[in-house]
Amino acid sequence: MCLGVYGRVLGVTGELAVVDFGGGLTKEVLVGVEDVKGGDYVVVHAGVIVSRLSEKDFAQVFSILEEAARRIGENNQEAMKYLERVRVRLKEKTEATHLAGGDVDRP
Amino acid sequence: MAHAKDLRTLTKSVFRDGVLAGEIVKMINDYWEQVKLKETSVVKIMNFCGTHEYASTHYGIRSVLPPGVELVAGPGCPVCITPSFYVEAAVKLAIEGVTVYTYGDSYKLPAVKAVDGCRSLSDARMMGHDVRVVYSFLDAARDAATHKKPSVFLAVGFETTCPAYASAISNNLVPPNLTLIMAGRLTPPAAKYSVERVGKVSGVIAPGHVSTITGAGVWRFLPEEYGVPAVVAGFEPLDVLIAIALILRQILEGEPRLEIEYSRTVTWEGNRKAKALLERYFEVVDAAWRGIGFIERSGLAFREEYSDLDAFRVYGIREPSREEWRHDLLPGCICGQVILGSAKPSDCKMFMKACTPGTPYGPCMVSTEGACSIWARMGGSGVVLEV
Ligand code: SF4
Numbered sequence: 492m493c494l495g496v497y498g499r500v501l502g503v504t505g506e507l508a509v510v511d512f513g514g515g516l517t518k519e520v521l522v523g524v525e526d527v528k529g530g531d532y533v534v535v536h537a538g539v540i541v542s543r544l545s546e547k548d549f550a551q552v553f554s555i556l557e558e559a560a561r562r563i564g565e566n567n568q569e570a571m572k573y574l575e576r577v578r579v580r581l582k583e584k585t586e587a588t589h590l591a592g593g594d595v596d597r598p
Numbered sequence: 599m600a601h602a603k604d605l606r607t608l609t610k611s612v613f614r615d616g617v618l619a620g621e622i623v624k625m626i627n628d629y630w631e632q633v634k635l636k637e638t639s640v641v642k643i644m645n646f647c648g649t650h651e652y653a654s655t656h657y658g659i660r661s662v663l664p665p666g667v668e669l670v671a672g673p674g675c676p677v678c679i680t681p682s683f684y685v686e687a688a689v690k691l692a693i694e695g696v697t698v699y700t701y702g703d704s705y706k707l708p709a710v711k712a713v714d715g716c717r718s719l720s721d722a723r724m725m726g727h728d729v730r731v732v733y734s735f736l737d738a739a740r741d742a743a744t745h746k747k748p749s750v751f752l753a754v755g756f757e758t759t760c761p762a763y764a765s766a767i768s769n770n771l772v773p774p775n776l777t778l779i780m781a782g783r784l785t786p787p788a789a790k791y792s793v794e795r796v797g798k799v800s801g802v803i804a805p806g807h808v809s810t811i812t813g814a815g816v817w818r819f820l821p822e823e824y825g826v827p828a829v830v831a832g833f834e835p836l837d838v839l840i841a842i843a844l845i846l847r848q849i850l851e852g853e854p855r856l857e858i859e860y861s862r863t864v865t866w867e868g869n870r871k872a873k874a875l876l877e878r879y880f881e882v883v884d885a886a887w888r889g890i891g892f893i894e895r896s897g898l899a900f901r902e903e904y905s906d907l908d909a910f911r912v913y914g915i916r917e918p919s920r921e922e923w924r925h926d927l928l929p930g931c932i933c934g935q936v937i938l939g940s941a942k943p944s945d946c947k948m949f950m951k952a953c954t955p956g957t958p959y960g961p962c963m964v965s966t967e968g969a970c971s972i973w974a975r976m977g978g979s980g981v982v983l984e985v
Binding site: 494495497498499505506513519520521522523524525532534536537538539541542543544545573576580581584 | 624628758
């Protein structure tokens with residue numbers, strides 16, 4: 492039951508929020524976190540918003556890897572090369588996703 | 599009209615990318631070559647959570663790991679560890695005319711003892727009793743409010759799920775005819791139990807969504823008390839691969855610590871609102887885990903002032919004490935060992951013979967997060983990296 496579904500909040504009324512799960516599926520769920528507002532990306536579990544998705548921290552995970560490679564890279568050139576390739580690919584992927592627009596904001 | 603960055607699309611695009619996965623697999627191999635020189639034994643990494651087991655199996659992660667790096671399942675499937683007694687009590691109440699609500703996952707959960715020929719809530723429904731499958735507790739509360747008949751909810755779940763109960767209660771959404779069979783369980787005590795009782799675990803991939811509630815900090819005891827590296831990870835294939843790489847790095851450096859890989863949603867302190875709600879309605883008690891037994895301070899029970907919500911209180915059902923607890927798996931089922939990472943589903947003689955997802959014999963074959971069910975549906979260790 493660690494299953495969580497990512498969704499986007501369409502609107503909040505008191506302790507209830509309507510969340511868009513994509514594919515035309517929307518559902519009313521309980522607000523289980525502080526200060527949720529329309530447009531937020533959230534993790535929903537068993538009908539409750541349990542967490543928010545943060546874009547700010549999105550790439551942080553790769554910086555953990557970078558740091559890892561830097562340490563091991565002192566005597567391992569290969570690790571640094573992986574990381575460089577990871578960085579380039581990550582940039583490509585995120586830029587491609589953004590250019591594609593992903594979800595389109597309703598006017 | 600502006601284009602928004604859709605974090606869902608971005609997550610899938612990045613965290614399921616085959617090229618990135620390939621690079622991280624190379625990194626894992628590289629670390630492993632160096633770890634091998636230090637460690638004589640295999641490195642055994644526990645996927646604490648059923649959803650990690652799902653990701654590992656579904657994406658064939660075992661098939662791309664070096665032979666010495668072993669991924670084992672852990673006790674993180676709440677349906678698998680819900681004591682048989684709770685299912686028997688729910689079935690009995692259904693037979694007595696109470697409307698029973700359950701999640702789809704626990705609907706087929708087989709009990710050890712049949713009640714009037716019914717071994718599960720699905721059997722009870724087939725016998726014409728009022729058992730209703732719902733997506734959420736909120737749906738059950740709303741439905742129960744419409745018919746006003748005596749009703750219970752089989753409230754299984756870990757820290758991620760239990761705020762759903764507390765939140766609905768605090769918002770006065772639970773009608774007076776609905777009570778809960780409170781089967782909530784806490785994951786850190788079970789992780790502690792696993793590392794104490796089950797041989798050597800070299801690292802733990804700690805549950806991501808549980809940690810959104812508890813905060814990653816609850817896993818500090820793993821490195822600090824047991825010297826076991828721990829990484830709180832997400833559920834995409836890259837999340838799991840990165841967690842493995844980080845654990846290997848910690849082993850290599852000889853510095854076990856706790857890291858958050860799933861930083862896009864997990865913080866150190868967790869969800870304050872949900873934690874406060876849990877604290878308000880529930881107290882922490884010693885509790886039974888199916889196939890394992892009692893684990894200290896691992897369960898949630900209603901506080902005295904909210905006991906009118908407790909189905910066992912309302913219907914006069916007494917839970918077995920620690921002394922009265924009996925092993926609650928059917929003969930031959932080795933779920934207890936599977937969820938503690940000491941056996942693989944395929945080690946069980948019943949696996950895909952007497953026990954299949956269509957006709958589950960043991961609890962780990964029921965839930966989509968049960969290790970046996972995952973192995974049955976995905977073909978064991980998986981051979982293809984589907985990224
Ligand atoms: S295959 Fe079935 S009987 Fe065997 S351990 Fe898994 S759930 Fe239990």
